[in-house]
Amino acid sequence: MVDCSGGGATPKARGSIGERTSSQVDLAGELRAATDLTTMAVGYITDAKQANALIGNGTCDITLLGRQLLRDPYWPTHAAQELGVDPKPHMPVQYHVVAG
Numbered sequence: 759m760v761d762c763s764g765g766g767a768t769p770k771a772r773g774s775i776g777e778r779t780s781s782q783v784d785l786a787g788e789l790r791a792a793t794d795l796t797t798m799a800v801g802y803i804t805d806a807k808q809a810n811a812l813i814g815n816g817t818c819d820i821t822l823l824g825r826q827l828l829r830d831p832y833w834p835t836h837a838a839q840e841l842g843v844d845p846k847p848h849m850p851v852q853y854h855v856v857a858g
Contacts (some may be wrong), residue, residue, distance in 0.1 A: 759796040761822070762786035787817035798822050806837030 762785040782801030790797040799818035802825075803809050809821040827833050835853070838845035846854050 759798060759819070760786075760789060761798045761800065762789060762818075763800045763822075783812065783817060786812075790816070790818060796820075800824065806840040809837065810841060 762782055783799045786797040786799035796819045798820045799812050800822040803821050803823055804826045812818050812821050835845045
């Protein structure tokens with residue numbers, strides 16, 4: 759599995775981070791199409807529909823959500839709800855209060 763990230767570790771790599779560009783996501787799609795490798799897309803993926811669409815349309819196999827999970831640690835629960843999935847069967851009982 760290939761993590762298609764610019765990393766942001768150097769000033770040149772930082773240009774690939776942010777909502778102005780989808781280059782990291784595009785890279786995951788291009789690499790997957792050219793090699794049939796399993797890829798992970800990263801880079802300003804912030805909502806459930808976007809993440810679901812990237813997997814559904816074959817751009818990547820997994821989406822990674824670094825900053826968004828820092829902003830909202832319950833993002834997976836909120837994403838499931840946004841997509842019309844009841845998260846309770848998939849989570850420990852002590853988190854059911856978060857899911858409503």
